[in-house]
Amino acid sequence: MSSPLLVGKNIVKNFIDAQRSVDILHGVNINVHAGETLAILGASGSGKSTLLHILGTLDSPCSGDVLFKGESLLSLSKKQQASFRNTQLGFVYQFHHLLPEFNATENVAMPKLIAGVAKKEAYAGAHELLERVGLSHRLNHKPHQMSGGERQRVAIARAMINKPSIIMADEPTGNLDNDASDDILKLINDINKADNTCFIIVTHDHGLANKMDRTLTLVNGNFMNEGDVGK
Numbered sequence: 254m255s256s257p258l259l260v261g262k263n264i265v266k267n268f269i270d271a272q273r274s275v276d277i278l279h280g281v282n283i284n285v286h287a288g289e290t291l292a293i294l295g296a297s298g299s300g301k302s303t304l305l306h307i308l309g310t311l312d313s314p315c316s317g318d319v320l321f322k323g324e325s326l327l328s329l330s331k332k333q334q335a336s337f338r339n340t341q342l343g344f345v346y347q348f349h350h351l352l353p354e355f356n357a358t359e360n361v362a363m364p365k366l367i368a369g370v371a372k373k374e375a376y377a378g379a380h381e382l383l384e385r386v387g388l389s390h391r392l393n394h395k396p397h398q399m400s401g402g403e404r405q406r407v408a409i410a411r412a413m414i415n416k417p418s419i420i421m422a423d424e425p426t427g428n429l430d431n432d433a434s435d436d437i438l439k440l441i442n443d444i445n446k447a448d449n450t451c452f453i454i455v456t457h458d459h460g461l462a463n464k465m466d467r468t469l470t471l472v473n474g475n476f477m478n479e480g481d482v483g484k
């Protein structure tokens with residue numbers, strides 16, 4: 254078995270709530286392999302989003318470590334973590350988080366512009382991806398001029414623009430009807446097969462989860478099937 258791309262090691266997370274410590278993650282271990290699709294399930298409040306944020310360096314654990322290709326991400330400076338996120342990760346959220354005043358092309362190009370790529374090249378890349386997600390007729394539309402499913406496809410195109418090895422998605426179909434959810438699922442599978450992009454998806458949607466290579470369920474701060482180390 255190849256060594257994992259991303260490892261969460263003994264991740265512990267507590268929040269202080271009304272002066273009382275609330276334990277969310279109790280030493281979670283997870284190995285994620287290049288090119289796999291993984292769903293994280295669990296009841297509301299079980300810590301799925303918290304774990305995803307920790308794996309994506311958007312939040313810090315109280316103890317434990319996160320390794321990417323064997324290197325600790327927690328020992329990086331905030332600036333290095335931001336650069337890691339920009340180049341290696343893509344994020345997709347339930348409510349797309351597109352910038353409302355920018356059109357689809359500009360939203361998709363944004364991570365490239367932030368990485369210092371010239372506008373012409375960034376926009377060309379954005380057009381190519383928007384075409385790939387079936388939105389070549391929506392290049393100049395702003396988020397409010399698009400349907401929920403279209404907005405989510407723009408968010409996926411934005412997550413792909415810097416060719417990340419991992420896309421992390423938090424309830425990517427949470428706000429969509431069945432047809433739009435099926436389109437997103439198909440898109441995720443197409444991208445995974447074509448580019449070998451790994452997907453880590455937090456979801457309540459068992460239909461979506463069951464189409465992933467692997468599902469892990471958080472219960473009482475740990476995975477029910479802990480020890481499952483992936484393909």
Ligand SMILES: Nc1ncnc2c1ncn2[C@@H]1O[C@H](COP(=O)(O)OP(=O)(O)OP(=O)(O)O)[C@@H](O)[C@H]1O
Nearest residue numbers: 268269270277295296297298299300301302303304
């Ligand atoms: N910044 C914070 N301060 C205090 N408590 C927090 C904070 N962030 C999350 N929590 C708590 O941690 C628990 C886990 O939250 P999290 O959002 O990770 O759960 P989840 O499994 O993703 O839930 P859902 O499925 O409802 O989105 C919740 O009880 C939440 O209230």
